[in-house]
Amino acid sequence: EVQVVESGGGLVQPGGSLRLSCVASGFNFISYEMNWIRQAPGKGLEWVSYISSTATTIYYADSVKGRFTISRDNAKNSLYLQMNGLRAEDTAVYYCVREVTVTDNFDWWGQGTLVTVSS
Amino acid sequence: DIQMTQSPSSLSASVGDRVTITCRASQTIDTFLNWYQQKPGKAPKLLIYAASTLQSGVPSRFSGSGSGTDFALTISSLQPEDFGAYYCQQSYTMPVTFGQGTRLEIK
Numbered sequence: 001e002v003q004v005v006e007s008g009g010g011l012v013q014p015g016g017s018l019r020l021s022c023v024a025s026g027f028n029f030i031s032y033e034m035n036w037i038r039q040a041p042g043k044g045l046e047w048v049s050y051i052s053s054t055a056t057t058i059y060y061a062d063s064v065k066g067r068f069t070i071s072r073d074n075a076k077n078s079l080y081l082q083m084n085g086l087r088a089e090d091t092a093v094y095y096c097v098r099e100v101t102v103t104d105n106f107d108w109w110g111q112g113t114l115v116t117v118s119s
Numbered sequence: 120d121i122q123m124t125q126s127p128s129s130l131s132a133s134v135g136d137r138v139t140i141t142c143r144a145s146q147t148i149d150t151f152l153n154w155y156q157q158k159p160g161k162a163p164k165l166l167i168y169a170a171s172t173l174q175s176g177v178p179s180r181f182s183g184s185g186s187g188t189d190f191a192l193t194i195s196s197l198q199p200e201d202f203g204a205y206y207c208q209q210s211y212t213m214p215v216t217f218g219q220g221t222r223l224e225i226k
Contacts, residue, residue: 043153045163045206045217046172059213095162103169104210109162 002026002108004096009113016094016117018087021118022079022110029077030054033099035106036070036081038092038115048094049081064090086117121145121209126220138173138194140221142207147187151211154183154192157220158203166205167192199225 002050008020020036036048050059058070069082079096093112100107122145132138142152150170155163165174167183170190180195194201203223207218 044220045208047215047217050213061214103172104151105157105165105168105174106163106208107165107168107174109164111162119218 002098003112004098004108006096006110006113009094009115011116011118012086013119014117017082017084018086018115020081020083020094020096020113020115024079024096024098025100027108030074031111033098033101034072034079035097036079037095037097037106037109038090039095039112040089040092043092045103046092050099051079059096083115086115088117091115091117120214121148121183121212123207123216123218125205125207125210125221127221128219129222129224131224131226132197134197134199136197138197138201138204138223140192140193140205140207140223142185142190142218144188144190144209144211148209148211150186152183152190153183153208153210154181155206155208156201156203164204194219197225201225 003025006022014016033052035050038048051070067085071080093114095112096110097106098108124143126141152170154167156166157163166177171183183192184191205221
């Protein structure tokens with residue numbers, strides 16, 4: 001069974017850092033592109049970052065560029081998001097999301113991890 | 120960035136009703152359009168990709184149509200379990216963008 005499980009969320013002060021992790025199982029992780037997508041409380045979905053299967057291509061939303069870093073360890077079936085310089089507007093549930101390359105869609109989502117940026 | 124605009128923002132319908140949600144892109148996106156359903160407190164679930172292809176396991180009462188800039192998600196006969204939020208998403212170009220969502224309530 002396909003599973004992606006996020007961890008690492010929590011309460012952090014403005015300007016602080018947090019590292020999110022996502023462990024995948026039930027599929028060949030190295031064959032898939034992965035993304036982080038977030039959802040602020042009561043709001044819609046916002047794409048955050050993309051990483052190709054071999055990490056050779058990476059994209060970021062303008063709202064996080066220069067502050068967040070996506071990475072992956074295919075040997076550990078893991079995806080990461082290093083978040084620095086956190087702001088109140090980064091408060092959201094962060095989802096680890098598998099992307100299907102051929103059909104360009106997000107076909108498997110984790111349960112999400114909540115990041116709260118507040119003093 | 121490509122802006123995705125959904126309408127309506129919310130709607131209330133009865134079991135058995137035919138329901139249509141529309142999504143408009145700010146520029147042409149061919150058929151690079153996906154639809155997701157999200158239940159409260161849960162992660163989104165892929166319903167339809169490439170504008171009209173039903174994801175495996177999704178009931179056939181869901182259908183998608185459109186190309187270019189105008190798209191629609193239709194539920195042919197609304198069921199009680201169809202409540203929740205629905206989002207369209209363009210995968211034509213980076214950054215991928217989502218519509219603001221449509222909240223569907225069952226009367």
